[in-house]
Amino acid sequence: MRQACSCPASRAGPWGFARLSSGGATMTRKGVVRVAGPWSVASPGLSPTADLSMFKGFSFLSGLAGLMAWPGRRALAGLLWLLMAWSPGQASPLRLVHLPEGQSLTGQVEVLVDPDGRADLAAVRASQSFTQPLQVLRTPGDDQVLWLRVQVQQTEPQGDWLLLFPSTAMHDLVFHGPFNQAGEALAAPVHTGLSQAFDSRPLGSERYAQRLRLPAPGIYTVYLRVQTNTAKTLNLQIWDTARYLASRPQKLLFDGLCYGVLLALMLYSLALVRGWHDRSSLYYVLAGLGAFLTLATYNGHTAHYLWPGSPWWIERSYVLAPALWVGFSALFGGAFLSEGASSRWRWLELVKLGLLMCAVAIGFGGMVGWMELAQNILEASAVAGVLLLSGLAFLLGRKGFQPAFWYLGGRLVLFGSVVLTVVISRGWLNQPFWLANGLQIGVCAEAVVFALALSARVRELQVQRAELRIHAEQMAQVAATDPLTGLANRHGLEQAAAGLLARPGQQAVLMIDLDRFKPINDSLGHEVGDRVLVEVAARLRRAVREADVVARLGGDEFVVLLAQVLDLAQLEALATRLVQAVSQPMVLGDARVQVGVSVGVALPPGDGRALKDLMLAADQAMYRAKRQGSGFAFAVR
Missing domain, CATH: 2.60.40.2380 (Immunoglobulin-like)
Structure with a gap:
């Protein structure tokens, strides 16, 4: 029995191969x-x-x-x-x-x-x-x-x-x-x-x-x-x-495992986007989405589950999904590799722009129905993108950007799997499993390697941030430290006081001024004077607790900020101990010197709440102690 076929006639597209006649x-x-x-x-x-x-x-x-x-x-x-x-x-x-x-x-x-x-x-x-x-x-x-x-x-x-x-x-x-x-x-x-x-x-x-x-x-x-x-x-x-029919569930299970790998890596990268605000991780997620849709389309699952009743979407998804993959892969490669370039690398920007233009052309061709043109651009841009970005990654890796080698490995893994799939599809090897699954194996392997590349890059960023934080802390420490004595300077004192004076309990501020320091500095020289100041700083530091703050304001003026005072008797004993410690003779090389000290004490809140007010009250008490020769004095309330 013969049956006629009422199938639609073919149409010659402008971009196809030339048709050959039987006479050709x-x-x-x-x-x-x-x-x-x-x-x-x-x-x-x-x-x-x-x-x-x-x-x-x-x-x-x-x-x-x-x-x-x-x-x-x-x-x-x-x-x-x-x-x-x-x-x-x-x-x-x-x-x-x-x-x-x-x-x-x-x-x-x-x-x-x-x-x-x-x-x-x-x-x-x-x-x-x-x-x-x-x-x-x-x-x-x-x-x-x-x-x-x-x-x-x-x-x-x-x-x-x-x-x-x-x-x-x-x-x-x-x-x-x-x-x-x-x-x-x-x-x-x-x-x-x-x-x-x-x-x-x-x-x-x-x-x-x-x-x-x-x-x-x-x-x-x-x-x-x-x-x-x-x-x-x-x-x-x-x-x-x-x-x-018995093999179909195994194929679906394998497809599901591949989809799960891609989705898990996308979620991991979303966490990196949220934690690091990293463009590379964001583009990785979007490229992963494009790869996911491409695999689902090539496996027939988008046609089966997303738009089963729409032939328009069924056919065009075969170029639209890869167009997304090509475009976002170009953005990911550009953002990732740019981290290894000292400045905007012209070649990298040109490759990225070219691939983005190809992705737009693929998408446009698919939308208007130029399927063969879109497919040709897709195949050419995919090969060109792999070769060009791999070459740039190799050059950056040679320059010391180690994550570029991870990126290169991911590209080569996918390229190798595609080449092997092509070889099998030509009948040169008999590997039915790889023929059916080679592309998605390569895509998943590339996604895993790219995730490792992002992890390596994140580790580099963590190291860089840690180094920057340490450097910033060191700079802040330098900015808050007196370079001669190693004590806090006025800025460091203000920073410490902002926290200490806000705590519950009783604090105290002691203003300290050296007596007979100027004659020593003038007669024996600034070098000996500096050594006297360093020794006084060390004696003050040993006389107080770890939680207390000792600062040098400049010249021979010092400040002690006590974090906690139990009672006035304890405070008087500490002031006496400070006077005695500083007044002990010093042997500095061939010179034997001795300085005196005057201490003024102020207590919040009676003498003020702000550091500025407490220092003013303690300064007035210190000059009164200097006039009286009493060693220390409390502020008059």
Whole structure:
């Protein structure tokens, strides 16, 4: 039974690869490439293999080619065509076997190009122009329509299988079949893809899958109409349905663990933002959000859970989420690495600005529907951003900014995981788990390394702040200290008094002036005079308690601020002890000198509450003691 397909016609976008006609190149039966005319000639009807010249090539090359002029794109297409080998004719059916990771269809898929996108299923089934590529398929994008034919052979009495696209990002996809050897369709067509709501996907799977219920042994054929507006790698697989459904919870669990790592690191960085008001940590959080949305989009979870009924958002999230990631990653890299530059580094600013402009262009292209252009800019800017920022990080690390090496490590971890994923997607290695999860493993690893980089940077900031605090304390101590005696100066006394005089209890202020100091200073010189002042300061310091404050106001004037006085008798005993201690003779080298001392005592609140008032009252009492020769005197209330 033949069924017609009413799928939309393709449209040629201005930024895609040039479409090749069947006259552009042909393949002989011996596999020799024959070039037969201009590369861009278009012809109606179905084309066998010419357009498949653009299936090969890395994402970066295709992205670069999308930005090249038309001649450059034609040349790149021709180069990739010459690098390929094809096997014409009918493919041997794939014998279905039960494997834990499914069966790869690489080398088993036959391809037919539909240049104008109008071919129906009947014409496709009747076509003899299918060609079988020997390696992994890659669609050219630009809304090109391809028909794929897969033949499988079942040897068991019956089977339940899934034809699976590992990708979640196909613009338009129609499954036809399976057809038995009599040409009868065993299932209705399934129309799905990014252009459709999420509930169009069979089994509710994030990845596109067609269920093949095969009732008897034999050969069965499936046709797929594929239309993409960006270049895609097609790694088709056949799974046992039961095995696939059993593996889905494990995949969801792994995805959840990766999301949890990203969210935990984002919360940790939010704490750094709150505690340190750090721009780098803020941009790290926003870049992590972009990475989270990108992974969730590539895994099909945003389509499944955020906007399942909106094909517009489903398709555009594949470029809008990465645009956020690219932009905020550029801001994070710029802010993080700028800490290691002594001044605004012109190259760093230029790289950051260029990546931000690319992110804006990607977002704009996605919003207006220029998906291939947006994808090309995304791929080129991602590679360029990694290389340029890694190079700048290496240079800063060589200059002594050690956190730059952590940043470089994070970039290289992600880059390595992407390269390995590309290698596996090309069929050069057989690692299905890494193919399905390599990108998010790399993203999580990069996020962890970047978190370590932020921690290293925070440690440096903590060291710098501690050094600044110690330096500030030292400067404050210098500003409050008499350089000759090491006692507090007037500023230090005022600072100490602000706290002591506000405490409960009885304090006291003692003004001290030396007698016979000036003749010693004049006759023996300033050096001896200074030594006398240092000795007097030491004797005063030994005579009082640790909590009391001893200060030198200048010249031979000193002040003692007592933190706590029990009674007047104790205060009189202390004043007497101070007079006796200072009056003891001093032996300073060859000189033997002796000074006297006069002490005035003031008590708050009777003699005043402020330090200024108490010092004035104590000063008057000190001059009275000097006149009377009594050694000390209390202020007159």
